[in-house]
Amino acid sequence: MDVRPLYHPVGELFKYQPVYRVPAYQRSYSWEQLEIEDFIRDLENCYNKRKYDKAVVHFFGQIVCIEEKLQGTYDLSYFELVDGQQRVATFILLVLSLKKTYESIIIEIQGEAEFINQKNILNERIQDLSKRYLFFQKEVLESFEEINVLELSNRDKVFFRAFIRNIEAPQQRESHRLIRQAFDMIHKKVNEITFSANLKDRLGNLKTIEQILENDFCILNMITGDRKAAFKLFQVLNNRGKNLTEGDLLRAESLRILEPFPANQGVVEEAWDNILSDTPILTERFLRAIYGSHTGSKASANSLFNEFLTHFIPEYDFEFIEPKNAEEIQVKVKNIETDIAILRKINHGQWPYEQKQPIEHWDRNRIHLLIHAFDHTACLPFLLSASLLDHKEFNKIIHVIERFVFRYLIVCNQYIGDLIMIYTEEAKVLRDNPQAYTAQNLIARLKPLIDRSDDEMFNRLLDDFKYQQTGGKSNKPLKYFLLTMEYYFRWYKDGANGEPTCMDKERVYDFGDSTIEHIYPNNAQGAVIDQTLEPLKNTIGNLTILGNADNRTGDNDDFETKRPIFKDSSLMMNREDVANTANWDNAAIELRTADLKKMALRIFTI
Known part of the structure; x- marks a missing residue:
């Protein structure tokens, strides 16, 4: 591996008219407030040391460069x-701050004859900084052109070029906002630490900043002509910069491979921009789901990049790629983009199909409950594959997973690893032959796991399924349970024949607006307090749901006062069950608990 590591001050990077280009496969500018605050602290520390003590060297990590001849010139690489x-872009923003500060001082002293010498010094500094760090004139193909010392990748190139020239440019991307934010923070600090009412002192202070760049800020510059060697270094050397995500690396590698094919590279770059538009955590979740859906296995915790690359873009290992390979990469990345769009919908609890009969709003709402009431995203690889099915079969699968997860994971707290393995294995089986796959295939794989959460265990653990007063535990699963009892209440009362079925899908209760109601009050006071009921007040037998249209007055009243609320409730189990109970005592709570558990055993089965 031909790599020349050069350790030198930042000033050395910008001598002899250097030209730095950020390739298309690199991400856009991404240093946020935290990284810039670190940079400013380093600057201020070096400033104070150089000015008041003894200059110190500050190591800013490494950069990795591929050296090539600049076309059209005689002597430039x-x-x-x-x-x-x-790092390099932020150094240039620091220089831009110095340049703008010098320009503002010139305006301040304009027309004052006694400062003519200082004005000449300032103009000389501006010219020197501009030529070294920003842009310079050079003969290219026998004519003079203005060459930028640094050009960022396509998404930031035009904005950055205008920004360093003080030309107004539209701020169209998040990276543009970050560039402006970084400059504003640096510029504010430079003016803060260098300001002096005495012009001579102020010029000396600003020169100190230049000297820090020239001598104190140091970098390890690793130069090579070997592209593969450079990219290997790129993957592992990120100790100062903001860590690259697997998505960033996948984007970078696929665009690097396509450098000989700019048309394909442009399409793929745009697709990756869309793919990576979520938070890094969400993007990783989606990429893992795509990998599991297509391969039938779970990517290892620390090797998603390598495993994903090997499966989807094996061309990364080709010595040369042909036009047909470039087309194949483009198709595969566009397919990933399509998968991401589906996963975004599912992850947000949205139905991934057009809305059409016989699927009702009630059915479509189940996916939202699965993902958000249960926080169950482990099923994403399987649901991505299942989106290849007819919308009616997909609906059946959602119902199976919803009821299974509540019993197996939420109540019985069984090991999720075996379920994840089933999801990924079945995702591949389904993807290989979607025409032959039905919900029954999934049920057959889940049946052995049900044995671990048999009726006896499920029945017993429902006694521990209680309203959580404190401790940070969510009551969303409990709310889901009570709402589900309501949805299947008529089916159960009519004999519970066949598959659990909601008999009135027009009644959809908003999960967020519905509330868990304690029948014997949660905060009973005075004469309402019943010491025999206090131990039972948070058990399922004493809990119900009030819908968003129900009257919520009387929370802390006794049962007789609250009976009219239940009698007029929009929920059938309140009207026909709770409101018709003669006395709300221990026996009533225990009886209702037993009834709810019997109903649950019929509903939460596959």
Whole structure:
């Protein structure tokens, strides 16, 4: 591996008219407030040391460059910044701050004859900084052109070029906002630490900042002509920069491979921009779901990048790629983009199909409850594959998973690893032959797990399924349970024949607006307090749901006062069950608990 590591001050990077280019496969500018605050602290520390003590060296990590000849010139090379653009761009923003400060001082002293010498000094500094760090004139193909010292990747190139020239440019991307934010923070600090009412002192202070760049800020510059070697370094050397995610690395590698094919590269770059538009955590979740859906296995905790790349873009290992390979990569990345769009819908609890009969709003709402009431995202690889099925079969699968997860994971707290294995294995089986797959295939795989949460265990653990007063535990699963009892109440009362069925799907209760109601009050006071009921007040037998249209007055009243609320409730189990109970005592709570558990055994089965 031909790599020349050069350890030198930042000033050395910008001598002899260097030209740095950020390739298309690099991400856009991404240093946020936290990283810039770190940079400013380093700057201020070096400033104070150099001015009041003894200059110190501050190591800013490494950059990785590929050196190539700059076409059209006789003596210039350009350096493709494989790693380090965040640092280099931020150094240039510091220089831009110095330049703008010098320009503002010139305006302040304009017309004052006694400062003519200082004005000349300032103009000389501006010219020197501009030529070294921003842009310079050079003969290219026998004519003079203005060459940018640094050009960022496509998404930031035009904005950054205008920004360093003080030309107004539309701020169209998050990275543009971050560039402006970084400059504003640096500029504010530079003016804060260098300001002096005495112009001579102020110029000296600003020169100190230049000296820090020239001598104190140091970098390890790793230069190579070997592209593969450079990219290997790029993957592992990110100790100062903001850590690259697996998505960033996948984007970078696929775009690097497509460098000989700019048309394909442009399409793939746009697709990756869309793929990576979520938070890094969400993007990783989606990429893992796609990997599991297509391969039938779970990517290892620390090797998603390598495993995903090997499966989806094996061309990364080709010495040369042909036009047909570039087309194949483009198709595969566009397919990933399509998968991401489906996963976004599912992850947000949205139905991934057009809305059409016989699927009702009630059915579509089940996916929202599965993902958000249970926080169950482990099923995403399987649901991504299941989206290849007819919408009616997908609906059946959602119902199976919903009832199974509540019993197996929420109540019985069984091991999720075996379920994840089933999800990924069945995802591949389904994807290989969607025409032959039905909900029954999934049920057959889940049946052995039901044995671990048999009726006796499920019945017993429902006694521990209580309203949580404190401790940070969510009551969302309990709310889901009570709402589900309501939805299947008429089916159960009519004999519970066949598959559990909601008999009135027009009644959909908003999960967020519905509330858990204690029949014997949660906060009973005075004469309402019944010491025999206090131990039972948070058990399922004493709990019900009030819908968003129900009257919520009387929370802390006794049962007789609250009976009219239950009698007029929009929920059938309140009207026909709770309101018709003669006395709300221990016997009533225990009887209702037993009834709810019997109903649950019929509903939560597959």
